[in-house]
Amino acid sequence: MSLNQSFQLPDLLGIINPLELRTNRHCRYATDASEKWLNETGLFSVDELSYLRSTKIGLLCALCFPTCDSPQLRVLTDLSTLLFYSGLRENAGGESLGLRDVDHSQPSSGLAAGSFHEMSDSESGLELLRGHVLLRQLRIPSVLLLLRLFKLASAASEIWKARFRKSVLAYQAAQKGICLNRSRNIVPSLEEYIAIAREMHGTNVVLDLAELMEVFQFPDLHGTEAEKIIVLKHTAFDVIAWSLLQQDRGSSHNLVAVLMYHNSLSVQGAMNQSGIMIKQAFSSFCSAERSILDSLDRQKSSKAPILSWVWMTLASEGVPAEAEAISETIRRYIRALKDCISAVIHWAYETELFFGKKGGEIRTFGWVFVDQVPVTH
Helix, strand or coil, X not given: CCCCCEEECCCHHHHCCCCCCCCCCCHHXXXXXXXXXHHHCCCCCHHHHHCHHHHCHHHHHHHHCCCCCHHHHHHHHHHHHHHHHHHHHHHCCCCCXXXXXCCCCCHHHHCCCCCCCXXXXXXXXXXXXXXXXXXXXXXXXXXXXXHHHHHHHHCCCHHHHHHHHHHHHHXXXXXXXXXXXXXXXXXXXXXXXXXXXXXXXXXXXXXXXXXXXXXXXCCCCCHHHHHHHHHHHHHHHHHHHHHHHHCCCCCCCCXXXXXXXXXXXXXXXXXXHHHXXXXXXXXXXXXXXXXXXXXXXXXXXHCCCCCHHHHHHHHHCCCHHXXXXXXXXXXXXXXXXXXXXXXXXXXXXXXXXXXXXXXXXXXXXXXXXXXXXXXXX
């Protein structure tokens, strides 16, 4: 492939154009405080710290969670950064995320990325997360915000604890699956890729912890409405994961690479196909949202038992206000997913992870040259 070869990216910003982009006003504080802490922990190598600011994880969190307060945003920024470096070290074992290789001559770099201790069936998601090599730093006494987070987790509902444990295990399984495929030079099937991609960034883990801090609440529904919420969540995660991994060149767990391998497509052909997939996933997300909101609106206007399992129970108890609260919970959760979709796609052009310092130019014109070097430092 010649160095001057180029390809055109799908118009992702056009696809998600209906979504609003919101920014948390505490972005600078949370970013600066998190970076200061990470520089002082001794957990990261000099090389890793050199591109900490240019990846702009703090900005990503501020866009994903535009309404939370500064302590909440600080915790989410710390956690997201640790998960990012975990994935980066995992890829340094054989594939590149587009960043320079980690300097393994330094002791801190020798920690295996994504490494969890051996688990038992009795361990909670919190204990599994604490066993992660990088995330052990979350327990150090000086980080009072993180200690507060774990105290909240220990007092959380059993429903949340079960969901959080499932999220941590899914993240762990995705990381292990990537390692196994890479060690065997296996390009996953499209179906396998979709399942791995939803979990490989730890998105569920971060969102569960955001819920724990009352940024939003996952709607605990049943029946048809619960199925709609799951479709909403999965399609949101697909848009997020595919948008990121479409732009992560040089990896076998890249949507474009998977499509090229299994469908015998050129780079541009796979780019076009990935754009179609992302557009279809976003369309499915919007359809699920409309279906859910239409149900809520009909229930509000006619008192029809759309959310029958909720409405009939609450009506019999004489507390219709609770039904309105559930409706608001659902709307708030949908808003949170929309914030995350918009955040990730806009952030992809701001971080130097994918396009180096040319993200603005690529966002405007849509063309990428294969000799583009991400993250210069």
